[in-house]
Amino acid sequence: MKGVADPLDFTGKTVLVVGGSSGIGRGTARAFVSRGATVHVWGTRPDLSDYEDAQELAGIHYAQVDVVDAQRVAAAASGFTELDVLILCQGTVLYNRREFETEAFRRVIDVNLTSMMTCAQTFHDALRASKGSIVIVSSTAAYRATRGNPAYAASKAGLLGLTRTLGQAWARKGIRVNGIAPGFVDTKLTKVTTEDPERLAEALGIIPLGRLGEPADMAGVVLFLASPLANYVVGETILVDGGLTL
Numbered sequence: 001m002k003g004v005a006d007p008l009d010f011t012g013k014t015v016l017v018v019g020g021s022s023g024i025g026r027g028t029a030r031a032f033v034s035r036g037a038t039v040h041v042w043g044t045r046p047d048l049s050d051y052e053d054a055q056e057l058a059g060i061h062y063a064q065v066d067v068v069d070a071q072r073v074a075a076a077a078s079g080f081t082e083l084d085v086l087i088l089c090q091g092t093v094l095y096n097r098r099e100f101e102t103e104a105f106r107r108v109i110d111v112n113l114t115s116m117m118t119c120a121q122t123f124h125d126a127l128r129a130s131k132g133s134i135v136i137v138s139s140t141a142a143y144r145a146t147r148g149n150p151a152y153a154a155s156k157a158g159l160l161g162l163t164r165t166l167g168q169a170w171a172r173k174g175i176r177v178n179g180i181a182p183g184f185v186d187t188k189l190t191k192v193t194t195e196d197p198e199r200l201a202e203a204l205g206i207i208p209l210g211r212l213g214e215p216a217d218m219a220g221v222v223l224f225l226a227s228p229l230a231n232y233v234v235g236e237t238i239l240v241d242g243g244l245t246l
């Protein structure tokens with residue numbers, strides 16, 4: 001950290017948050033903006049104006065990129081001349097036991113796991129050049145059974161392995177790869193619980209901190225992992241769950 005005045009100052013750094021159009025990714029993108037970075041986000045809708053409260057993303061560069069489509073990822077990535085931090089925050093879940101069907105299972109794995117590898121590999125050279133870092137967003141679902149969601153659980157457990165393995169493979173190239181495993185965060189992904197008072201009370205009852213996580217709670221740990229404060233942290237996934245898994 002020699003010569004770094006404020007290790008959480010990202011002025012002059014370029015950050016891409018894949019899945020940064022909403023929820024945890026949006027909160028993370030905003031946190032990097034507030035720390036001086038030039039921030040890009042990718043999401044699924046044609047324009048930023050298609051999102052609720054789009055003004056929250058003011059000053060952020062947006063592109064519509066379906067990350068399941070590797071060619072689209074390559075095309076969008078070709079617009080980057082440099083990249084210092086890559087946050088992989090894309091994710092989906094299918095309810096009503098659909099993930100027990102192979103096609104739906106595959107879809108969730110494609111979005112939550114395979115596309116993370118596609119994006120990481122696509123930006124490998126740029127991150128090697130900048131001695132940059134990657135933060136992969138897993139979940140507490142990686143550590144235990146997830147009722148009704150075998151694909152979600154498997155994809156998130158897979159991300160722990162991906163984070164460790166890329167961490168090991170790319171450390172000597174100067175790219176640090178780490179992850180976070182959020183607990184229960186109020187986003188559009190969790191509306192099925194937050195909009196059901198009984199399920200919400202049940203969820204709150206098992207969180208020692210007694211509240212849901214907020215995107216800003218996740219962003220703090222992502223900032224840390226992407227910063228020089230975490231220079232000696234490699235292949236690690238940090239639980240950020242208010243004690244949920246305790």
Ligand SMILES: NC(=O)c1ccc[n+]([C@@H]2O[C@H](COP(=O)([O-])OP(=O)(O)OC[C@H]3O[C@@H](n4cnc5c(N)ncnc54)[C@H](OP(=O)(O)O)[C@@H]3O)[C@@H](O)[C@H]2O)c1
Nearest residue numbers: 019021022023024043044066067090091139184185187189
């Ligand atoms: N909320 C939680 O409690 C929780 C807990 C643990 C882990 N996580 C993980 O945190 C990450 C963010 O989730 P969130 O809770 O913030 O939910 P969210 O608000 O739904 O965010 C998901 C993000 O992924 C993007 N995305 C989905 N499919 C995509 C695709 N095919 N191509 C490109 N982008 C795609 C979404 O784009 P659009 O905005 O266009 O839909 C959105 O930006 C996910 O990996 C999720 O599994 C969430």
